[in-house]
Amino acid sequence: MQSIFRTIRFAFQGIARNFWLSVVTTSVCFLTLVTVNAVIILNVIAIASIHSVEDRVHVDVYLKSGTTPAMESSIRGYLTGLDPVKEVILIPADDALKDFKARHSNDPDVLAALDEIGENPLGDALRVSAKSPKDFPFILQAVNTPEFSPHIKETGQTNYDDVVASLTNLNTKVRNGGTGLAIFFAVIAILMVYNTVRVAVYVHRDEIAVMRLVGAQGWFISAPFLLEAVIFSAVATGLMAGLIFFLLKIWEPFIRIFFTGVNLDLLSFYTHNGLPLFALQFCALAVLGMASSAAALRKYSKI
Amino acid sequence: MITFENISKVYRPDIHALSGVSLHIRPGEFVSVVGASGSGKSTLAKLLFAEERPTSGTVKVGDWDITKIHHSEVPHLRRQIGVVFQDFKLLPQMTAYENVAFALQVAGAPGSRIREVVPQVMKIVGLGEKLNRFPRQLSGGEQQRVSIARALVHRPKIMLADEPTGNLDAVTAQEILSLLKKINEFGTTVVLVTHDRDIVNALHRRVITLQDGRIAGDAEHGKYHI
Numbered sequence: 001m002q003s004i005f006r007t008i009r010f011a012f013q014g015i016a017r018n019f020w021l022s023v024v025t026t027s028v029c030f031l032t033l034v035t036v037n038a039v040i041i042l043n044v045i046a047i048a049s050i051h052s053v054e055d056r057v058h059v060d061v062y063l064k065s066g067t068t069p070a071m072e073s074s075i076r077g078y079l080t081g082l083d084p085v086k087e088v089i090l091i092p093a094d095d096a097l098k099d100f101k102a103r104h105s106n107d108p109d110v111l112a113a114l115d116e117i118g119e120n121p122l123g124d125a126l127r128v129s130a131k132s133p134k135d136f137p138f139i140l141q142a143v144n145t146p147e148f149s150p151h152i153k154e155t156g157q158t159n160y161d162d163v164v165a166s167l168t169n170l171n172t173k174v175r176n177g178g179t180g181l182a183i184f185f186a187v188i189a190i191l192m193v194y195n196t197v198r199v200a201v202y203v204h205r206d207e208i209a210v211m212r213l214v215g216a217q218g219w220f221i222s223a224p225f226l227l228e229a230v231i232f233s234a235v236a237t238g239l240m241a242g243l244i245f246f247l248l249k250i251w252e253p254f255i256r257i258f259f260t261g262v263n264l265d266l267l268s269f270y271t272h273n274g275l276p277l278f279a280l281q282f283c284a285l286a287v288l289g290m291a292s293s294a295a296a297l298r299k300y301s302k303i
Numbered sequence: 304m305i306t307f308e309n310i311s312k313v314y315r316p317d318i319h320a321l322s323g324v325s326l327h328i329r330p331g332e333f334v335s336v337v338g339a340s341g342s343g344k345s346t347l348a349k350l351l352f353a354e355e356r357p358t359s360g361t362v363k364v365g366d367w368d369i370t371k372i373h374h375s376e377v378p379h380l381r382r383q384i385g386v387v388f389q390d391f392k393l394l395p396q397m398t399a400y401e402n403v404a405f406a407l408q409v410a411g412a413p414g415s416r417i418r419e420v421v422p423q424v425m426k427i428v429g430l431g432e433k434l435n436r437f438p439r440q441l442s443g444g445e446q447q448r449v450s451i452a453r454a455l456v457h458r459p460k461i462m463l464a465d466e467p468t469g470n471l472d473a474v475t476a477q478e479i480l481s482l483l484k485k486i487n488e489f490g491t492t493v494v495l496v497t498h499d500r501d502i503v504n505a506l507h508r509r510v511i512t513l514q515d516g517r518i519a520g521d522a523e524h525g526k527y528h529i
Contacts, residue, residue: 002408002412006408206394207394209392210392210393210394210405211405213386214381214382214405214409214410214453214454214457215378215379215410215457216410217409218374218375218378220409220411
């Protein structure tokens with residue numbers, strides 16, 4: 001126990017004696033975490049955006065004019081009972097016509113045909129939302145039964161596939177680019193810790209020589225330097241966590257406005273996942289730092 | 304106590320620091336190892352506290368063959384051999400007390416033992432009143448006494464003094480010598496590595512003379528002859 005306290009004391013002494021070098025090393029560790037958390041935040045935003053778009057995807061089942069309420073109810077009940085279906089909403093005929101016209105706004109023949117008819121040829125419509133966009137083909141196929149198809153005028157699916165694909169693509173690119181940047185900063189952090197320990201070993205060379213002379217165990221000599229790397233990591237992670245929560249508290253209202261329509265709550269994300277996330281970041285940084293310290297110690301001190 | 308069996312040490316590319324050195328030092332002896340610069344005195348000392356490994360031969364401390372000592376056992380050996388150097392090797396930012404306590408701290412000694420042992424040892428070396436002085440506030444002789452005190456805190460069986468008077472004037476050197484004799488009287492084996500003729504001649508103890516890495520003389524009550 002005494003040795004542990006002494007190791008901790010020697011580690012803090014080492015940091016104090018190389019204060020500015022320690023500050024720079026901690027800053028680089030901090031920058032690494034900034035990049036990592038930027039990637040995490042962009043990932044959360046991208047996933048929330050994709051979900052938001054996916055939530056808007058639906059299939060409209062236009063019923064023929066004159067379809068009886070009983071048949072409407074039967075079709076609605078059938079669709080609601082399908083496992084992939086999340087929700088079925090009844091759209092009145094007038095609203096269904098507006099949607100139909102909007103959907104075919106680029107199709108003059110259809111619009112002309114509607115004008116020719118002069119009255120609403122559509123009955124009510126059923127707006128079907130799926131649990132996953134992948135389920136729409138199944139739903140479209142399921143509704144096309146001999147029992148129901150005579151009452152269905154048309155089915156139409158909003159096409160957000162391109163948007164989802166673009167967002168997914170963008171998310172992948174951001175994640176890959178961010179990961180590359182994070183690795184870049186991590187490498188710099190490793191080199192900085194390595195250099196810091198190298199300088200620390202030089203500064204402490206007399207102390208190390210005396211330690212060896214009077215019979216200090218190798219681990220006792222190495223431990224303060226390894227602990228320094230852990231302290232750099234802890235301070236960097238603490239600063240990062242503090243900054244994240246501080247900025248999110250201030251910016252949360254603006255973020256909500258900026259991403260209106262997207263179910264995005266970054267503060268809540270970090271409140272619920274912050275502990276494991278930052279613990280993981282701290283552990284990764286500490287392991288990298290200790291490995292770097294161990295390498296520097298092996299090379300620059302004969303322990 | 305200490306046995307060197309046919310020890311040779313070659314530094315690359317082709318420097319023969321020691322060649323076929325064999326000697327035995329009995330428990331409680333006070334032995335001076337003398338020789339000109341480059342005769343192999345310091346190499347002999349380094350082999351004794353496992354700072355260097357011999358190219359061939361065996362060094363034994365008691366029954367312990369320290370030429371085959373594992374890396375992790377070196378600290379245990381060094382706690383049994385107190386080492387004193389010409390340049391004192393004190394830490395300037397620590398007081399005399401802290402320098403001595405440091406040797407116990409790094410060995411994991413409890414605080415209560417440190418508080419008990421350090422003042423005792425400092426009193427033995429005559430610095431009981433200067434515990435809180437920094438090395439820069441002490442004379443050369445006093446600094447060497449702190450260094451001896453640090454070497455003594457582990458109550459070593461062997462005290463190895465490598466040119467301990469090299470930086471000191473004649474009077475102070477005699478004081479340090481007296482201290483080493485006192486330590487020897489308590490039963491500690493003392494190995495004094497020196498090229499100080501006056502010191503060796505004043506001792507009237509065993510003298511091992513090294514010349515060109517070989518033993519040129521080994522006299523029970525010897526004098527400095529080179």
